[in-house]
């Protein structure tokens with residue numbers, strides 16, 4: 001990613017609402033062709049940042065640049081961005097084709113070109129043949145595909161996605177995430193994605209910005225953030241983590257890094273529950289007041305029973 005050119009830069013940006021909430025001193029560089037995800041719990045400021053990029057909110061201070069040009073004074077329609085919202089926002093009185101053609105007509109693009117562009121984009125989102133349908137005749141996932149196609153048709157320099165899949169059920173969500181990744185790779189477009197779902201962020205992103213109360217806790221690739229969480233907050237927010245108090249310190253250890261052994265180990269306990277989750281098994285071990293979660297393979301779990309005394313060894317720890 002290092003040799004890629006800078007696409008979007010947020011420089012010391014602050015957005016403060018009248019009630020004092022908002023985000024402060026945000027600095028971020030996003031490179032061409034990256035998917036960068038703002039991840040954090042409700043109210044941490046993800047959408048605020050996305051909306052300042054899209055022009056739906058004015059910044060209080062600082063600057064936002066795309067291709068080295070400041071965009072903060074431009075209205076949304078003049079910015080080289082397009083935004084997809086959680087609630088698809090398709091016009092229900094228009095067909096799929098009309099929904100897609102609308103923005104292109106405003107740009108006075110010739111009819112033949114519009115048809116060709118729409119064909120290409122419907123194919124891209126696997127919706128060829130749906131031109132004459134109305135949004136209400138489509139499933140949520142299909143509507144969101146059309147909303148994404150509509151945004152892409154405007155050929156934005158940066159695509160902004162605000163929790164686009166959160167209204168969809170789990171299976172469709174996973175499918176949409178995979179499709180978005182494929183489309184993004186095909187077009188090489190730069191994407192800023194907002195979600196509160198850490199699994200979605202891990203699966204989709206080249207880099208993740210973990211946010212907490214209006215500030216950045218950590219910016220890094222999914223692997224960096226998972227393997228080396230910078231703070232206890234990040235450790236608890238991304239993936240599963242056990243927190244064990246040991247010698248006056250908080251030791252964090254992921255369930256897959258806890259080995260159940262008969263040899264002397266870091267901590268002792270009794271098997272509490274054994275749950276087969278598919279190809280792996282979750283074993284919860286009661287260690288005094290604490291329950292430690294371990295992921296083990298099926299073979300090993302078959303040798304365990306609730307109540308068994310076990311020793312736990314921590315293979316990889318993080319100390320905070």
Ligand SMILES: Nc1ncnc2c1ncn2[C@@H]1O[C@H](COP(=O)(O)OP(=O)(O)OP(=O)(O)O)[C@@H](O)[C@H]1O
Nearest residue numbers: 017019021022041042043044045046047048049196
């Ligand atoms: N229009 C507004 N006026 C005042 N405060 C606001 C406004 N919009 C958001 N806020 C506040 O700013 C903070 C950040 O909100 P924001 O919507 O950016 O968070 P978020 O991380 O996107 O959350 P969610 O996932 O719930 O949308 C919150 O404390 C929120 O209450």
